[in-house]
C-alpha cells in the first residue's frame with residue numbers, strides 16, 4: 001500500500017474502509033429519501049412533480065458518477081499488482097498439509113510430500129517476499145495475520161497447484177499463519193509463525 005500517498009487510507013483495514021464507504025452510501029440514500037418525503041406535496045400537479053424528480057435524479061446520477069470516479073482513481077492506485085510485479089527479494093516455499101505448515105527459504109523442485117520445512121520461519125521486514133504455496137493433501141488456506149490480529153495476506157493452498165503470494169512485511173514483529181479453509185477436525189490448530197526481522 002502506498003503509505004506516502006494515502007496515509008489516512010493506509011491506516012484503515014480494507015474491511016473498515018469498505019464499511020465506511022457503505023455507511024456513506026447508506027446515509028446518502030436515507031438523506032435523499034428524507035428530502036423527497038419532506039418536499040413532496042400531495043396536491044402537486046403530476047407534471048411538475050415528474051419534472052422535479054427527473055431533475056433530482058439527473059443531479060443524483062452526476063453526483064454518484066463523480067464519487068465513483070474519484071473512488072475508482074483512488075482504489076486503482078491501491079491495487080497490489082504493481083507490488084506483485086516488483087522483483088521479489090526472497091522466495092519462500094510453503095506447503096500445507098494436515099495439519100501443519102512446512103516453510104523454507106528458496107524455491108523447491110520437490111513434490112509437496114517430499115518437501116521439508118518448518119512451521120516457523122524468520123524473514124526480512126521491508127523486502128518483497130514471494131510465497132509459493134502448495135498443498136500435500138487437501139485444500140487449505142495460507143493466511144498471514146499481524147500481531148493486532150488483522151489479516152494482511154492470504155491465498156489458497158491447493159493440491160496440484162502452486163499459488164504465488166507477494167507480500168512485504170511493513171514492520172518487524174511476529175506474524176501468525178492460520179489456515180482459513182476447513183481441512184478436517186484439527187483445522188483450528190493448523191498454525192505457524194513468521195518472524196519479520
Ligand code: CUA
Pocket residue numbers: 096097098099139140141179180181182183184187188190
Ligand atoms: Cu488446513 Cu484448515
